[in-house]
Amino acid sequence: MQLSGNNARTVADLAHHETGVLLSLDLEPALADRLMLLGFLPGEMVEAAQSAPGGDPRVYRVDGTEIALRRETALRLMLK
Amino acid sequence: MTVSSPGRSAASGTSLVALIGPPNSGKTTLFNRLTGLRQKVANYPGVTVERHVGRAQLGEHAHVDLLDLPGVYSLHPRTEDEKVTSDVLLGKMPDLPRPNAVLLILDSTNLGHNLALVAPILALGLPTMVILNMADDLDARGGAVDLKALSQELGVPVALVSSVQGTGVDSVRNFLRGPAAPAANPFPILQNVQDAPHCRRWAATVTASAGYRAPAPPAWTRRLDATLLHRVWGPTILTLLLMAIWWTIFAGAKPAMDAVELVIATSGGWLKAQLPDTLWRGLLIDGVWAGVGSIVVFLPQILILSLFIGILEDSGYMARAALIADRMLARVGLQGKAVIPLVSALACAVPAIMGARMIESKRDRLATIMVAPFMVCSARLPVYTLLIAAFVPGAAWMQALVLAGLYVLGAAAAFGTARLLKSTILKSERMPFVLEMPPYRWPTFRSLSLRLIDRTRVFLRRAGTIILGVAVVLWLMATLPLKSDGTAADVGDSIAGTIGKTIEPAIRPLGFNWKIGVGLITSLAAREVIVSTLGTIYGIESTDEDAVKESLRTELHRDLTPGGAAALIVFFAFAMQCMSTVAVIRRETGGWKWPALQFGYMLALAYLGGWAANGITTWWLA
Structure with missing residues (x-):
């Protein structure tokens, strides 16, 4: 895969x-396992939604659920 | 294939059925619906995870015991909750037989990610029923699922249930009643049940072949979140809410607490008049009866906070509050949910510590429990106001400023300690903040009232017994040794008095004399007790409370240096002078280790702080 x-x-x-x-x-x-069980699987669509004041943590929509992640975690989730 | 029945008659012994499901699947609501008030709460041995067992009546002679396991996403034993769940299901939990059957509760509006838990559960080979909960929500938002196809795909019975409205619960009772086959079919997938992507992919094929139509996004939740997570309105609403919670516990519980105190005092007085004047009467009235009073008096606050937490959790707002507060609390190593216990601790640490159990991460929960007693609680106020009135001269605004400073001091000690703990003994295993935002729902009366009953039982039975014991010991210390005529000792000559005098050299650097020392010993029961002890020691005799405080102020002003007064205030800001808090922490952490550590740490901090306050004040005024 090309980055x-x-x-x-x-x-x-x-x-x-x-x-x-x-x-x-x-x-x-x-942590990767936990996030994958929640729907953060390679190939899935992720949508950024509301965030806490200051932009961190932020809610992400994936596979019909909304999951809040801190920025430090979101930074490790690579996009295509 | 053996056919076993999860629901046997009472005569042939009781069988145990485990309820398991991911967080937010409505598992506990279903548990409550099936068992009602026939519940028992205990702790699993050695851990802080609670064990809820309840009895489901299935007919006149049939029943099963249901075990409500903690909500988990997988059976991989990584967190304490997951370890408990996996141990129970594998029959490795001491004092608990392996469950005979499993009810797996999933959120039907979210089958995609909920079904991933099915594979490892079915791999256990126990009779299993898969329950798709929140049927009302699925229906309202236009989702659908073919139960027959799903049941065929999984090889186990499937039910569509709304545990809030009670629809479909009969089919669960039927499953519990009838003979059930163990989940027989180890699918290919099950060789790899711990592999997350594998489970998810399998779940996707199952949902597709079961004709699952995912419901539309929850429109109301999106609309509410636009306001409740708004960058201005969000924090504003949360702040107002926290203030409302604090005020309700602080002031709203007052009439109920006054009523409890009045009932205890009146009934104690009546009992006193009926009994002959002996030492036993003193033990009964001033030891046991007053001890019972000091337990029951916390109930109004605990109930109010539990009600608030219940509403916040059941409605889904708690996740939003945690999200908003997370960044601020993350700086000291705590997480967003700690905001509710910490603000509640400004009224009283006891309900706050009981409320901390909603924090799932064990280390974050412990850290919150350890720092909550630093927040200025209402029991510190009588001590603060007495000393401030006696020693801070001049205008009311100056006295108010000192009081405000004490709130800041308490919060600073709490956050400093949190930071210290989280960078040392409670350093997280880096399981960072991952929080699901559930859709908003109306809390139900039934679930809220069961929560309150549950908290009341836990507090009275577990913490109450310890508080009662300590109250009696402290009464004995203030009464013994007896005078030659067989009556109680004067407090100065009692065991407590002797200890107070013995520790005088140790507390002199703080500017305290032995009288304060005695007060420090008796106020181990509760902080405000020092006021009445000092009143007795200084020989103030009056029935008028204001007159007592007035003369006490004069006496203290004469007897104590300003440095000593400052030290006393700081000492009370830091020291754990509250046996109820100790008892409730003992109960919540499942042992004496944490309360002992906390007591020692707070005492050391109080001593050093008092010593510094004495030195600085004396130097300042010199």
């Missing part, structure tokens, strides 16, 4: 209401 250079886009880069397709989860296995 677009070294400035790969992550879920944290999504603007409000923007969607992207998940490529990979660059997280330790326990």
Whole structure:
């Protein structure tokens, strides 16, 4: 798979209401597993929704559910 | 294939059925609907996870015991909740037989991600029924599922249920009553039940072949979130809500607490008049009866906070509150949900610590429990106001400023300690904030009232017994040794008095004399007790409460240096002078380790803080 250079886009880069397709989860296995069970699977569409004041954490819509993630976690979810 | 019946008659022994499901699947609502008030709460051995067992009556002679397991996304034993769930289902939990059957509760509006739990559950080979909950929501939002196809696909019975409205619950009772075959078919997938993407992909094929039509997004939730998570309105509404909670516990519980105190005092007085004047009467009235009073008096606050937390959790707002508060609390290593216990602790630490159990992460919950007693609670106020009135000269605004400073001091100690804990002994295993935002729902009366009954039972039975015991011990310490005529000792000559005098050299650096020392010992029961103890020691005799406080102010002003007064205030800001808090922490953490550590830490901080306050004040005024 090709990454677009070294400035790969992550879920944290999504603007409000923007969607992207998940490529990979660059997280330790326990957390990656947990997120995949919640729907953050490679190939799934992720939409950025509301955030807490200041932009962090933010709610993401994936597979019909809304999950809030801190920015530090969203930065490790790579987009296609 | 053996055919077993999950629901046997009472005569042939009781069988145990486990309820399992992901968080937010409405598992506990269904548990409540099936068992009603026939519930028992205990802890699993060695952990802080609660064990809820209830009896479901299935007819005149048939019943089963239901076990409500913690909500989990998988059976991989990573968190404490997942470990408990997996141990119970594998029959590895001591004192608990392996369940005879499983009710797997899923959110029907979200089958895609809920079905992933089915594979590892079916792999257990226990008779299983899959329950698709929230049928009312699925229907209202235009979703649909073919139960027959899903049941065929999974090889186990499937029911569509609304545990809030009670529809479909009969088919669950039928399953519990009738003979059930164990989930027989180990599908290919089940060789890999711990593999998350694998389970998800399998779930996707199952939902497709079961004709599952996902419901439309919850329109009302989106609309509400636009306001409740708005960058200006969101925090404003949360702040107002927290203030309302604080005020209700602080002031709204007052009439109920006064009523409890009045009933205890009046009935105690009446009982006193009926009994001969012996030491036993003193033990009964001033030890046991007053001890009971000091337990029951917390109930109004606990009930009010539990009601608020119940409404916030059941409605779905709690997840939003946690989201808004998360960033601020993350700086000190706590998480968003801690905001509710911490604000409640400004009224009283006891309900706050009981409320901390809604924080799923064990370490975050412990950290919240450990720092909550630093927040300025209402029991500190009588001590603060007495000392401020006696030692802070001048205008009311200056006194108010000092009081405000004490609130800041308490919060600073709480956050500083949280930071310290989370960077040392409670360092997280980096399971960061991942929070599902459930759709908003109306809380039901039934579920709220069961919550309140549950909290009342837990508090009275577990914490209450410890509080009663300590109250009696402290009464004995203030009464013994007896005078030669067999009556109670004067407080100065009692065991408490002797300890107070013995520790005088140790507390002199803080500017305290032995009288304060005695007050420190007796106020281990509860902070405000020091006021009445000092009143007794200074020999103030009056029935008028204001007159007592007036003369006490004069006496203290004469007996204590300004440095000593400052030290006393700081000491009370930091020290854990509250046996009810200790008892409730003992109960919530399942052992003496944490309350002992906390007591020692707070005492050390109080001593050092008092010493510094004495030195600084004396130097300042010199």
